[in-house]
Amino acid sequence: MARIGVFVCHCGTNIAGVVDVTRVAKYAETLPGVRISVDYKYMCSDPGQNTIIDAVKKYNLDRIVVAACSPRMHEGTFRKTIERAGLNPYLMEMANIREHVSWVHSDDKELATQKAMKVMEMAVAKVRRSEALSKMFASIEKRALVIGGGIAGIQAALDIAGAGYKVVLVEKEPSIGGRMAQLDKTFPTLDCSACILTPKMVAVSQDPNITLMTYAEVVEVCGYVGQFDVKIKQKAKSVNSKCIGCGVCVTKCPNRKSLSEFNEKLAPRKAIYTPFPQAVPNVPVIDRETCTFFKTGKCKICEKVCPTGAIEYTQQDEIIKEKFGAVVVATGFNIYDHSNYGEYGYGEIKDVISSLQFERLINSSGPTDGHVVRPSDHKEVKNVVFIQCVGSRDESKHRPYCSRVCCMYTAKQAMLLKDHYPETQSYVFYIDIRSAGKNYEEFVQKAQNDYGVVYLRGRVSKIYERGDKLIVKGADTLSGAQVEVEADMVVLANGLEPKANAKELAQLFHMSYDQYGFYNELHPKLAPVETAISGVFVAGCCISPKDIPDTVAQASATAAKVCALFSKEKLEVEPLIANVNQLTCSGCETCYNVCPYSAIEMEDKEVRRGDMRHVAKVLESVCKGCGACVGSCYCKAVDLKGFSDRQVMNQIETATTELSTND
Amino acid sequence: MKYELQLKNIKEGFRKDVERLSQQKISNCYQCGKCSAGCPVAYAMEYPPTMAMRMIQLGMHDRLMSANTSWFCVSCETCTTRCPREIDIAKVMDTLKIMAQAGKYKLSDNEIPIFDWIFLKSIELTGKIYEIGMIGAYNMLSLNPFKDVFPMGVKMILKGKISFIPHLIYNPIEMIKNIRMFKRIKKKDRERIYEKNA
Numbered sequence: 001m002a003r004i005g006v007f008v009c010h011c012g013t014n015i016a017g018v019v020d021v022t023r024v025a026k027y028a029e030t031l032p033g034v035r036i037s038v039d040y041k042y043m044c045s046d047p048g049q050n051t052i053i054d055a056v057k058k059y060n061l062d063r064i065v066v067a068a069c070s071p072r073m074h075e076g077t078f079r080k081t082i083e084r085a086g087l088n089p090y091l092m093e094m095a096n097i098r099e100h101v102s103w104v105h106s107d108d109k110e111l112a113t114q115k116a117m118k119v120m121e122m123a124v125a126k127v128r129r130s131e132a133l134s135k136m137f138a139s140i141e142k143r144a145l146v147i148g149g150g151i152a153g154i155q156a157a158l159d160i161a162g163a164g165y166k167v168v169l170v171e172k173e174p175s176i177g178g179r180m181a182q183l184d185k186t187f188p189t190l191d192c193s194a195c196i197l198t199p200k201m202v203a204v205s206q207d208p209n210i211t212l213m214t215y216a217e218v219v220e221v222c223g224y225v226g227q228f229d230v231k232i233k234q235k236a237k238s239v240n241s242k243c244i245g246c247g248v249c250v251t252k253c254p255n256r257k258s259l260s261e262f263n264e265k266l267a268p269r270k271a272i273y274t275p276f277p278q279a280v281p282n283v284p285v286i287d288r289e290t291c292t293f294f295k296t297g298k299c300k301i302c303e304k305v306c307p308t309g310a311i312e313y314t315q316q317d318e319i320i321k322e323k324f325g326a327v328v329v330a331t332g333f334n335i336y337d338h339s340n341y342g343e344y345g346y347g348e349i350k351d352v353i354s355s356l357q358f359e360r361l362i363n364s365s366g367p368t369d370g371h372v373v374r375p376s377d378h379k380e381v382k383n384v385v386f387i388q389c390v391g392s393r394d395e396s397k398h399r400p401y402c403s404r405v406c407c408m409y410t411a412k413q414a415m416l417l418k419d420h421y422p423e424t425q426s427y428v429f430y431i432d433i434r435s436a437g438k439n440y441e442e443f444v445q446k447a448q449n450d451y452g453v454v455y456l457r458g459r460v461s462k463i464y465e466r467g468d469k470l471i472v473k474g475a476d477t478l479s480g481a482q483v484e485v486e487a488d489m490v491v492l493a494n495g496l497e498p499k500a501n502a503k504e505l506a507q508l509f510h511m512s513y514d515q516y517g518f519y520n521e522l523h524p525k526l527a528p529v530e531t532a533i534s535g536v537f538v539a540g541c542c543i544s545p546k547d548i549p550d551t552v553a554q555a556s557a558t559a560a561k562v563c564a565l566f567s568k569e570k571l572e573v574e575p576l577i578a579n580v581n582q583l584t585c586s587g588c589e590t591c592y593n594v595c596p597y598s599a600i601e602m603e604d605k606e607v608r609r610g611d612m613r614h615v616a617k618v619l620e621s622v623c624k625g626c627g628a629c630v631g632s633c634y635c636k637a638v639d640l641k642g643f644s645d646r647q648v649m650n651q652i653e654t655a656t657t658e659l660s661t662n663d
Numbered sequence: 664m665k666y667e668l669q670l671k672n673i674k675e676g677f678r679k680d681v682e683r684l685s686q687q688k689i690s691n692c693y694q695c696g697k698c699s700a701g702c703p704v705a706y707a708m709e710y711p712p713t714m715a716m717r718m719i720q721l722g723m724h725d726r727l728m729s730a731n732t733s734w735f736c737v738s739c740e741t742c743t744t745r746c747p748r749e750i751d752i753a754k755v756m757d758t759l760k761i762m763a764q765a766g767k768y769k770l771s772d773n774e775i776p777i778f779d780w781i782f783l784k785s786i787e788l789t790g791k792i793y794e795i796g797m798i799g800a801y802n803m804l805s806l807n808p809f810k811d812v813f814p815m816g817v818k819m820i821l822k823g824k825i826s827f828i829p830h831l832i833y834n835p836i837e838m839i840k841n842i843r844m845f846k847r848i849k850k851k852d853r854e855r856i857y858e859k860n861a
Binding site for chain 2: 343389393394395396397431457458459460461462473474475476477480482483
């Protein structure tokens, strides 16, 4: 007979405020096998843990049930506790009476108490059949994969490489740099974005520990922390490593049909191109969708002019298989597409531009060499209206969140405009100014006081064209007046949203994401760069909109996490995995087919003397203990350690019997 | 002019009444001002829609109900279409009018409610619009008895465009039905408006 100890936690008033914990503890004493039952204010505190250790010694307990919070919260804590008491850590069960009982049933205390008793009783039923399990260790492949070559990816790669570990940086575009490379100046110091970014980009390309893979995408992921098997698709650049980056091919290419993505479609680009002059690596790629040769079979001008013979039309997309120990996901953001706003012209009015387009216009290496002109007729601007919260704080567009950076970059853009053209006048329509950050509020104040930017509190209701002017109909709610501004150009402060294919990437890693496609961190405060998948870390705007300092800080945080992981020789893994009883296995291969982690292998084995059979086998280091094989097995040959059929059946039986009311 | 917020009004009453009757969550409004910006009649309103929403939130029924704001709303629904918080502002304006007519809160002292009331009364009694009766009653009640009588009114009467005899519904059963319908709707509105807050 098992000797079980039950420990019921009050969790302050979190549990005790709803559940009558003393009754739960008293009820536990009536259950068969329970030697002692105690309730305590904070079981996870030092005195609480010592109560458990003392009880184990005093009553010679061999099984423990802790009725407290979710196992996600404190299972590890209590496992360590009973390990200290000399028991196998897997002989402990958590009964979740906080998240599953007190927090959700605060309206009916009596029923909540009964449910708590039941949940605790089920844990007792399960722990009776628990077996001692020993911890397993897995090796770590000490190479990191960084997905996304924006400032977050660059920073993470540099930091990990700086610690001496190998890094592969995968970027979808032909060059790293990301969104930051598109910006002109950065708030609140107004230093040039390219000037602070390009040294980092060059450092990436020169670091011997970093392998740069541009124009590449991650297409398949399997494995787990320490052992990720990743397939990366290297798209055909059609330019091989002989390229010296002279740029003759780009100048000579006659095809200017497509619009530059880097310049936010404000200027055409060639079919063979580097996104921008400071691109890293400075190797052009051929866009096969638009290239005349790939469409008609004629042209080949780039091949003729190339001095090194680097053009290679026959290149094919390549799948590269690599092994990594940890992954940093830093896929960044897109700006909200304002063509969803009918009242702002469905994106059809040419002089209503997005904030990133404005950044390109005012950038001296942009399509207009830094001249802010109207995209429609290239005339210079006098009155410019900035509209904030486009695709942010707008429930009707399913973007209720604040994009956090727009208030600041709008102030920055208005200031830059005034700097370039002192005779211009800017109007900013805002709802609230959110300028929390070091020197941020001062920055916005400066725009209003020193630069004479007129801030009007209200959302714009309509923009329409009258002659060659844009009429902006807004209001100032502070005075209660309606305003009509005759503007030459309107700049929308588009909100931030995740990349269009962020969800697909999350599904590759089994990461969770919210309704907008932003990745969920493991804990919003205490584990802000970890995900629920161990070994996968996130940084930057793929989690939530944030500015450059926060992004860089997060990227460095992921690097610290990766380095901490790599500093261990072996990785401890949970022994809660599947196990095949080969004597009863019929070799039907169902489990082999359902396993999502490819952790089951079929082998021909002599299970008894003279009995050769085709049976399943679990690869212990690959199995994640999901239980899919257990459910699918026809002959009950597979069992999950720590969640065996007997344990679960015991739990179900307990759950379906009435609560004995003899207490 | 000085106005002090009544703290007890913020807590109870008016906002809940409006929210219940219009089935809109007024507390969602974050005062972006997009409704006021697009409103074609806001220039004539004492308080633009944004301020009306704020007044509902703060329970300032005395100010809002005596203002012309809701009566000037033409229900073009521009505000409703563009509201980022998905409040049906035009419906809220309608609700304010219904509440004022039902007499729970003070009625605005401008002529529009009088016109609306006479218009509905005319349909209630005759089943159709009885122009002369309506104009006459409106002119009397708005203390402007000779408005539009000379020369337009006289001309129209002479040409037979409007007549002194009301066009009634000829079927008496339909007539009774019409009157009953009005009674039913009035009773329902009254019940809805005076219902105790749940």
